Amino acid sequence: MNFQPIPHLLWVGVSCVWLPSPLQGTETWGYVTVRDGAHMFWWLYYADSPSAEYRDLPLVMWLQGGPGGSGTGFGNFAEIGPLDGDLKPRDTTWVQSASVLFVDNPVGTGFSYTDEEDAYATNVSTVALDMLVLLKNFFNSLEEFESIPFYIFSESYGGKMASAISLELTKAIAQGSIKCNFAGVALGDSWISPLDSVMTWGPYLYTTSLLDDPGLAEVTDVAQQVKDAVGSGHFLKATELWSLAESVVEKNTNNVNFYNILTQDTDEKVTARSGEDFISLQFRRHVNRLHKQSLSELMNGPIRKKLGVIPQNVTWGGQSEGVFRNMAGDFMRPVIDLVDQLLSAGVNVTVYNGQLDLIVDTMGQELWVNMLKWEGLSYFNKMRWTPLDDPSSPGVTGAFYKNYKNFSFYWILKAGHMIPSDQGPMALRMLQMITQQTS
Known part of the structure; x- marks a missing residue:
């Protein structure tokens, strides 16, 4: 593991690149070999708040979609990390309210990599077991986080993976094989059904x-x-x-x-190329947008040099199509039953969705929610939602939400699929509410 103070001064060739941060905290990163030939990269930012120590704030793991989208890249620099893609401070970074763990998941995503073709995951069950290995290593290595409330936040296909991961984590905690304070999972614009x-x-x-x-x-x-x-x-x-x-x-x-x-x-x-199969077409439609040239140049240039642990033969995003292709047979499988099992086990589950999203539209989310066998569903459906002011525009509604027992739903207005990018202040407020913070 590598611990680095931020801001960080990085030399690239003969030029100097300044990586500033609004938060004078620390960060650490590393690899975990989760299976033979399968290596997963993670990057942690310690919470840095002017009003609380990181030990008094939650730990949030962020899972990107795709599958094959990089949390350490897109989630970090385009959505919730301390710096944006131009390496300028982000006012709405989640690091001001939580320690944030980005994981390039499944293996082959971002800076994660496989040694062999057959080491890719082909279903969410394997994805979940891989993540359990990583989390066990993480909490064993950073024991100060074992008692800190731990939340899994996700976006798009990341929500499908988060459901499976959360269920396996719940079982592992009950069996005593992982020690952590798992406090809930949040499924954002998620490919659940x-x-x-x-x-x-x-x-x-x-x-x-x-x-x-x-x-x-x-x-x-x-x-x-x-x-x-x-x-x-x-x-x-x-x-x-x-x-x-x-x-x-x-x-x-x-x-x-x-x-x-x-x-x-x-x-x-994105139009089909001559002789191209549908998997490559869909990869270019949905994962390539998370690997814009500017972000790729940042990750494979200054960030790679800063991290100092990326193997020479590994390129950020270089195996992402392999990730997408190997998961294709699992792509359309629903995981509503996993959400039901989480609710039955008493896990706090939040669904949140952007009003303007199409690929995972709110209408579809509400349909699968109404298929849940959870005993509290009928009461939840009778409840009226509560409006929330947009933090950036007091007096203007930014979202609605409902909560009953261990289930919550947030309807985020004027947001598409990537809610933290579209409505950063509202997304940050939602994070604080879900993790039960008052400020």
């Missing part, structure tokens, strides 16, 4: 005037094909049809942005 997302694309786009009647019919038809494939257990075929469904949506909406319906993907339009 892929079919419910796909089936609501048409109605959502139609009611927001982004589809006409013929377009709605076309989207509905291809969504039904996805449903049939999932229903028959042909999950790889369902993933292929999901790709087709996105193409049909793009054609009928003049390239609506799946991550924010108020924008178009004109600058990043």
